[in-house]
Amino acid sequence: MIEEEASVFAPAGYLRIAGAALVGIIYASPVIWMILTAFKSRPDALASPPKLFFTPTLEHFWSIFHRVSADGTQIFDTGFGRNMFNSVFICTVSVALALGIGVLAAYGFARLPLRGRGYYMFYILAMRMLPPIALIVPLYFLFRVTGFGGSYTAIILVYTAFNLPFAIWMLRSFLDELHRPIEEAARLDGTPELEVLWKICLPQIRSGVAATAIIAFVFTWNDFLFSVLLTGTDTRTVPVAMTRTMGADAGVDWGVFAAIGTIYLIPILLVAYFLQDQLLRGATFGTVSR
Numbered sequence: 001m002i003e004e005e006a007s008v009f010a011p012a013g014y015l016r017i018a019g020a021a022l023v024g025i026i027y028a029s030p031v032i033w034m035i036l037t038a039f040k041s042r043p044d045a046l047a048s049p050p051k052l053f054f055t056p057t058l059e060h061f062w063s064i065f066h067r068v069s070a071d072g073t074q075i076f077d078t079g080f081g082r083n084m085f086n087s088v089f090i091c092t093v094s095v096a097l098a099l100g101i102g103v104l105a106a107y108g109f110a111r112l113p114l115r116g117r118g119y120y121m122f123y124i125l126a127m128r129m130l131p132p133i134a135l136i137v138p139l140y141f142l143f144r145v146t147g148f149g150g151s152y153t154a155i156i157l158v159y160t161a162f163n164l165p166f167a168i169w170m171l172r173s174f175l176d177e178l179h180r181p182i183e184e185a186a187r188l189d190g191t192p193e194l195e196v197l198w199k200i201c202l203p204q205i206r207s208g209v210a211a212t213a214i215i216a217f218v219f220t221w222n223d224f225l226f227s228v229l230l231t232g233t234d235t236r237t238v239p240v241a242m243t244r245t246m247g248a249d250a251g252v253d254w255g256v257f258a259a260i261g262t263i264y265l266i267p268i269l270l271v272a273y274f275l276q277d278q279l280l281r282g283a284t285f286g287t288v289s290r
Helices: 002-008 011-038 059-065 080-111 117-129 132-146 152-176 181-188 193-204 206-222 225-230 238-245 254-274 276-283
Strands: 066-068 075-077
Touching: 011 254, 059 066, 059 080, 059 254, 080 117, 080 152, 080 193, 080 206, 080 238, 080 254, 117 152, 132 152, 132 225, 152 206, 152 225, 181 193, 193 206, 206 254, 225 238, 238 254, 254 276
Parallel strands: none
Antiparallel strands: 066 075
């Protein structure tokens, strides 16, 4: 144990740490620069060469939530708070639905006798492989005709449908890694299949469910195409609201754009932080024999 600790702090160990830190800084540099730009004034944000030292300001964060009239006498609410709520609500509900349905479907494919299981799994995967741009037009007219255009129902159903194939494949792979003697013993005792799933299987694949939830949440959180065409004024999400910073006359307000990106990044960081242990276990699930 002492030799292993000593090897970490050997010259080669320091080089590995320095290399990993350098790679991490390079990968994180766009995010770091975005956060710095959010706290710069507009002249500092557009300065050339870029400024590393500046006086921080919160004017861009104020501009996210407030808009001043042309004559400067009135202040209006931009509706960004509602956009943020829409993003959180739509992502949470769609991911929860995809996980709920995906767990049941994955358990059925992994445990129940089903003829043609491989074909069904392929068809499910093929649904996820369809490019969104090929489906957006028929989906738009479908929801318009049925009266669901611009509603929460429409966008949540679309995100659930696109996350479901991924959830089924991920969760089925975790279920396939489980040892089955306990499940078989429970069935011999007359335990219903749903109780076997809920009390025996789910506690063992909790990390896999968390990893699936995080990845599906990120996919939904970052989507723009479906949001811009299938949401309405009251259901608009943050990625769509970000396009308001791109004015035709004044150009892109990079400070406001960076401030929105900084705020939009916080929920993802919080989800990843609180579920990081589960995510790590989910990523390594089944790699070590038990």
